[in-house]
Amino acid sequence: MSTYPTDCPVAATLDAFGDRWTLLIVRDLLRGITRYADLQRSLGPIAPNLLSARLKRMEEQGVVTREVYSERPLRAGYRLTERGHALAPIVITLGRFGIDQLGRPEPDYLAYHVGCGGRVPPTAWRCQGCGEDVPAGELELLDPHTVAARAPA
Amino acid sequence: MSTYPTDCPVAATLDAFGDRWTLLIVRDLLRGITRYADLQRSLGPIAPNLLSARLKRMEEQGVVTREVYSERPLRAGYRLTERGHALAPIVITLGRFGIDQLGRPEPDYLAYHVGCGGRVPPTAWRCQGCGEDVPAGELELLDPHTVAARAPA
Numbered sequence: 117m118s119t120y121p122t123d124c125p126v127a128a129t130l131d132a133f134g135d136r137w138t139l140l141i142v143r144d145l146l147r148g149i150t151r152y153a154d155l156q157r158s159l160g161p162i163a164p165n166l167l168s169a170r171l172k173r174m175e176e177q178g179v180v181t182r183e184v185y186s187e188r189p190l191r192a193g194y195r196l197t198e199r200g201h202a203l204a205p206i207v208i209t210l211g212r213f214g215i216d217q218l219g220r221p222e223p224d225y226l227a228y229h230v231g232c233g234g235r236v237p238p239t240a241w242r243c244q245g246c247g248e249d250v251p252a253g254e255l256e257l258l259d260p261h262t263v264a265a266r267a268p269a
Numbered sequence: 270m271s272t273y274p275t276d277c278p279v280a281a282t283l284d285a286f287g288d289r290w291t292l293l294i295v296r297d298l299l300r301g302i303t304r305y306a307d308l309q310r311s312l313g314p315i316a317p318n319l320l321s322a323r324l325k326r327m328e329e330q331g332v333v334t335r336e337v338y339s340e341r342p343l344r345a346g347y348r349l350t351e352r353g354h355a356l357a358p359i360v361i362t363l364g365r366f367g368i369d370q371l372g373r374p375e376p377d378y379l380a381y382h383v384g385c386g387g388r389v390p391p392t393a394w395r396c397q398g399c400g401e402d403v404p405a406g407e408l409e410l411l412d413p414h415t416v417a418a419r420a421p422a
Contacts, residue, residue, distance in 0.1 A: 207279055
């Protein structure tokens with residue numbers, strides 16, 4: 117299935133969960149949408165069999181659980197598992213880019229801290245070195261040797 | 270081109286930059302890889318015409334710039350623009366999920382703050398409410414009414 121050579125964690129996540137509909141379903145579950153019919157309404161043009169297939173795969177992958185809340189007619193609801201919830205930062209950073217760089221309006225849903233209800237600004241990444249919040253444009257991926265070589269003597 | 274009904278910023282970013290190869294190219298440019306040949310080596314099984322096509326599209330989208338550093342033979346290097354750099358948090362959160370949830374080893378590249386060279390732990394999102402760093406599993410997307418309804422009277 118995988119088309120990448122290494123066990124890069126970025127590639128692994130893209131392989132398993134990088135599908136667009138999967139990430140938009142996670143977005144909606146994070147917004148508190150749980151019912152199949154409400155997911156379908158929110159996702160718009162998704163074909164019903166595609167939505168069912170995605171939800172089934174996400175269940176198999178351990179990111180959603182399915183609960184039947186009515187037998188006649190058959191109606192099911194979906195919730196994120198703990199692993200599914202761990203996809204939240206990906207959805208939030210995708211959204212932040214769309215607002216900041218692609219000119220999309222800020223939606224009425226924002227990132228909140230489940231524990232205290234406070235807002236978490238998606239750009240507030242705290243640096244362990246200087247203690248400051250680091251904007252997205254000041255992040256890079258470096259190996260420790262490069263960082264060491266840069267540091268003042 | 271777009272297959273989504275709304276102007277959701279998550280969907281907009283997925284439409285423009287959600288392609289797997291695009292995000293893995295961003296990963297490599299963030300790691301300081303710039304030459305076409307080095308990108309190809311890092312990306313492994315990508316077909317040369319596909320890599321060229323992706324880089325060309327990324328140039329048109331304003332996320333990379335191309336510089337020719339040798340005319341004979343023709344050799345070009347690529348760098349992220351400011352907009353391209355704004356994709357860093359997406360790559361970092363994808364990687365964090367792969368390490369924490371899919372059991373991939375932590376790679377030798379990490380997130381660093383360009384300004385001070387300090388490490389930025391990808392899970393350290395600072396909450397504006399309680400001032401604490403919020404782990405991924407405690408983030409959710411809620412509209413302000415839901416948050417207000419939850420707050421203690």
